[in-house]
Amino acid sequence: MKIQMLDLSEQYQSMREEVITKLDEVMSSSQFILGSNVKKLEEDVAKYSNVNYGVGVGNGSDAIHIALQAGGIEAGDEVITTAFTFFATGGAIARAGAVPVYVDIDPITFNIDPSKIEAVITEKTKAIIPVHLYGQMADMETIRDIAEKHNLIVIEDAAQAIGAKQNGKSVGELGTAATYSFFPTKNLGAYGDGGMIVTNDEELAEKARVIRVHGSKPKYYHHVLGYNSRLDELQAAILNVKFPRLNEWSSARRERASYYTKRLNEKLSDILQTPIEKEGNYHVFHQYTLRVPNRDELQSYLKEQGIATMIYYLMPLHIQPVFEELGYKEGDLPETERAAKEALSLPMYPELKQEDQDYVVEKIIDFYSK
Template identity: 55%
Template sequence: MPKIPVLDLTPEIEALWDELMAAIQGVLKSGQFIMGPNVKAFEQEVAAYLGVKHAIGVNSGTDALVIALRAAGIDAGDEVITTPFTFFATAEAISQVGATPVFVDIDPRTFNINPELIEPAVTPRTRAILPVHLYGQAADMDPIMELAEKYNLKVIEDTAQAFGGEYKGRKLGTIGDAGCFSFFPSKNLGACGDGGLIATNDDEIADQARMLRVHGAKKKYYNEVIGYNSRLDEIQAAILRVKLPHIDEWNEGRRRVSQVYKELLGHLDGIEIPYEASHSKHVYHQYTIRVKGRNRDQVRLRLSESGISTMLYYPSAVHKLPVYTHLGYKLREAEKAVNEVLSLPIWPQMDLTLQRQIVIELRSVLK
């Protein structure tokens, strides 16, 4: 059997090859490689797509989180409430600005932060909530925003896995005070290298973010604060400009693939298929099932032996990583999820025959 990858980027690259090559060559011929016209144009185009006043390109999704937190005034000694079931960068960014991550357990259906558990975690030091829209599914933002208003907290959305996703008709990353995006190549909207973005309607956050990304200076060589060298690369911006007009089509492709999986896997004993919340337009960055009542790692090994790649997002809850174990958290649902989740191959142009092949093998393994 030919090996089936978790993600195949070649269909979108081949379809856009001529446009991508023209965009890259245009940058090379221009001689403008840093903060050039493509960065400015992409920021305007993505702001229009998201429906926000400001879009600030940065070097990575991690930098987007760090800079957004700084721009929102989060500092040493503050606490930021977030989820333990996410990529490490979510909590790392909080620590990078000198604040302390406060972990709240997840909703077992969506894998996102459970809004009902946030209020008990609020203390006099709490300054922000950092929800993650995991796997492309929206966190439940209404109760989060209500709590933020009640306690005068900032809300920074980690939208790294959910570009183009929606919550009750609103684009994710536009509901809180700022939204942070990653353009890592595997993302729904991916560059050919690292890249990130901060989206906001807050003029002050935007001004601060623009200053922080260029060494803390509004005017070159007149540095006002300690900042970062975090600029979206001009070539990556040019590539993203080619890809952006296709994002809705690609997200719908992912949703079609997820629907096929749902039909093929829906009655299969031993797994639980993804739950799509009524408030969310899920864009399926990952198609993540739960393996129930069986050894997930053995299931994964058997699939691998059959030529089917899978991934674990994530093999450890963040609060159980060595850097945070001293905080002493015990979070039942997150700790249960890490032993059950298994992400199956998915990309927008995925062929039905491949999905059937995966399901046949999975059914065989489970039996």
């Protein structure tokens, strides 16, 4: 058998005619930049996030960068975040001229550990970026309390977590702003790059709109240094076709995650750790990630059996060469570094068939039985 990490072909076939129709409408309108499709998606995603404003941008990385700039982050400011995340999080902080300050993670959720935050707050600290990794929100209520106490802004990196909730609150409700990625592999993915900032802060939203068009308002008058980072009208049209299906897809992911967990824990609960959904959280399972012993050997064995897996993330940000000048060394963030050696993500997408999951589980059992 050949089992991919993600197969988008079945999803596309289920809505092919609708996608083609929407793309033809855009082509016929000749309205390609910041048109009606972008406006509709901004409004719909903001409403979905229970906030007032959405600002479509070029990609998820720019969404973080622009949100920081719109939130007043300047050169030399410190921004606290997790090192167990994709490079875009730390990279956006550095591109904004700020200094990433990395803290360790909660070993249960892989998300930033709020109990580690206050120890690294200084007079230069201006923001916190929690990353809602794999589709589960970080402990936003505690993070928000810390931020309010120290007058910090909170930018939620929700690239993997559109639709996630915590105690009935959506991504974006508990922070100053949240950022989404619409990269094709995401739970709501375009057929190219795309991203969005959602917020209840009117001033931040307006600044973000200006920054995404070279800092221009009105046109040709530039009061801030901005960028060319606009959500493409064609991608927005595709996302508008997909968006009404998002809740159904999230439910399907949760069903498949539950099935994996049930099957794996029947035989291997004393060997590996399946994902744990914290009480009050609604996990949307962008990834289904295990903690396993002999991770690299298991991955190699599964590859031999035709099963794709992924390691997110092999080298944490605090020991990446590009951040060497920050002075971190191996051993500084022990839980982060342990996760980097143990985390393995299995195939996960809404159309994943149960017989494929059974095959994956059986091969994992085979590996550990040997």
